[in-house]
Amino acid sequence: MNTLQPIVSRAPRAWPAPPLAEPPLARQPEPPLEQAFALFGAAPALAQPLPVGQLYFPSWDRYEAAMRDIFDREYYTNHGPLAQRLEARLAERMKVRHVVCVTNATIGLVMACEALGLTGKVILPAFTFIATPQALSWTRLTPVFCDVDPATHQITAERIEPLIDADVSAILAVNLWGDACPAASLQALADRHGIRLFFDSAHSMGCEVGGVPVGNFGDVEVFSFHATKVFSSAEGGCLCTNDDALAARLRNIRSSYGAGAAVDVVKTSNGRMSEAQAAIGLLNLDDFDAALVNNRLLFDRYRDGLRAIRGLSLYEPRHVSTTNYQYVVCEIDETAFGLSRDLLLGLLKAENIVARRYFHPGAHRSIPYVDELPQYVDALPETDRLNARLIQLPSGALVTETQIATICERIAAAQLHADAIRARTAEV
Template sequence: MARIEGVLDRNWLTNGGPLVEEFEGEVAAVSGVRHAIATCNGTLALEIAISAAGLAGEVITTPFTFVATAHALRRLGITPVFCDVDPVTHNIDPAQVERLVTPRTTGILGVHLWGRPCAVDELTDIADRHGLRLLFDASHALACSSGGRMIGGFGAAETFSFHATKFVNSFEGGAIVTDDDALAERARLIRNFGFADYDQVRALGTNGKMAEVAAAMGLTSLESRDRFTAVNHQNHAAYRTGLAGVQGIEVVPYDDEELTTRQYVVVEVDETAGLSRDDLQEVLWAENVLARRYFYPGCHRVEPYVTEQDEQRLLMPATDRLAHRLLTLPTGTGVDATDIDVIAGIIERAVELGPLLASALPRRQPAPTPVAPMPSDGQASPE
């Protein structure tokens, strides 16, 4: 509130005020890069980074991500070429990326899902050999590392989201981070309508600026990131303990050798659980536990992509499998060990009664194709 009152006292509400500049400096420091360009949301951060990197034609990306990743490309007239994911890491599979490179390919857009890093070295090698630009959607990965190096400095640029449901939030916001001086300069131009000075427009741009009140929240949130991380680690460990030995339920692990914020608790529900992931979600919702299926049904199966691609392009077996098996559970500072004990107990009991519950729950009709995306709610929209 002191920061917000300062904004009002200064009468400087937007257009690169002192709090935005301070926030950019802090984000750059956390990420170990020279430049952070704050934006009004994570989607525009992606669009601006894509434009500043000069991408066009086709860009290879993952279908197992929030739809903003694909939409940012498509809205700029670029064709997202979906590449299936590694079933273990849940990230884009570099072994399949190279087969998708065509003369129209200009870049690769990876996503560090759950804050677990992509195969950065392999993707960098592919991009270098084919003369492609490499970008990363790092919306889940602020303050995480890959190979001991902070996420933020890989590829030509990476982008963060500071949506209200994120580990660090600015109410709504985003940022582009990079060590590429020229790309950073272009991104700053694009973010502010192409203005290079008071009345000098030097490029095609948009209005992607972060407001001062958002930066006030972002700075305040950053100050608490160590506490947020500690709570998330405790919660993740508590879920792993509480669900250990529950048949058919696996808590997706993080690499203890890397810095991770563990802002997501993801469980994989397999057939041995005796009930489906969707059945388990219905049980949890009935108990007011708002678990969420991510990223159902995959970008390749929502509009406009599902009707634009031939059947062969829709074959994403690893993505389809994960989209029908993964469930995220409540975590963060609003959840404590007692809550987790209750949630784990509900899941354990649901599995014990799996076949009985499955037969009692209403039967869903198979979703038609094309499949509409789920409506967004809070961290259901991990932009």
């Protein structure tokens, strides 16, 4: 008996058919430039112009109360009680023996030159605000322009030393961007050659090097309290020194008001800070730590928003242990970014983002030095390179995180459309 069961033929298992592939989405065309950028006709990204200055100021109620106090006292200037109080509080904060408040930083630099008894030539960077060499000119000193380090934007001992000769009496170093020059090596160089060292520290209020507040280096440091700085007295400045004799000379040069004793000086001036200036300074000093915290927050937002943009590098202070994050400075590599710095500036300006070039032109290419000292016009390649590539973005009391997001988006969009923008602007 055949027990084998017949082989049953089975149809192959029917697997579900794969779904039909969806047709690829058609790439949406980029909006025309007229719709994408204010420079070509679109609405600006910001409703009102946004400047770069810090503009940290006290509330009107606090300022009004301080001004009423001044009027009640009827003491308006001549090294009054508020100016004295501001000097004392700054000296305590900056851990320096002497703070001499003045009406602005430029007069402070002039006073420093006079008090140090400088003659002949002074070495300084051309990569600085034009007031720095002009202070030398006011005191009949000749600027010797030095190139800067391309990475730090500061002068170095290695670049300075070949410029020292018998006519050089000092080095005027400039601390930029909330960063600092290499003070120790500069001091060693100055000591080796028997010359003076002083600093234009207009950007450096609140910064520290190795835990030591800027203001304690060299013979004297000069700070700016202009309205655009993170610490402001609306207009003003101060000189910081640990040299008792130098401080006495500075106070007598500023004026006899506030001088502890008569000191022989060749010239005097009126560099006094008014009580109204000091009042704003004292109020802003109360708020200074909060301003630093806000600056740090804004800087971090810029870092996050700009990090992926090709050809743009954000300057970050590297020689300080504490910075004030006062400046948001970017270097634009035209080849990698796709647009020149100046073309990007024009795009941003049309969007009401009032970014700035720093420093442009360099001091060596500015009047009067371009004519008086022509030997430097083509002698400072790193300075010229930075002058052509740097851009400062808005930061400070008027700037919000939302605005920073908009600024970063506009810069990224400019790079995305770089080819079309170049072509369109070339037609003009």
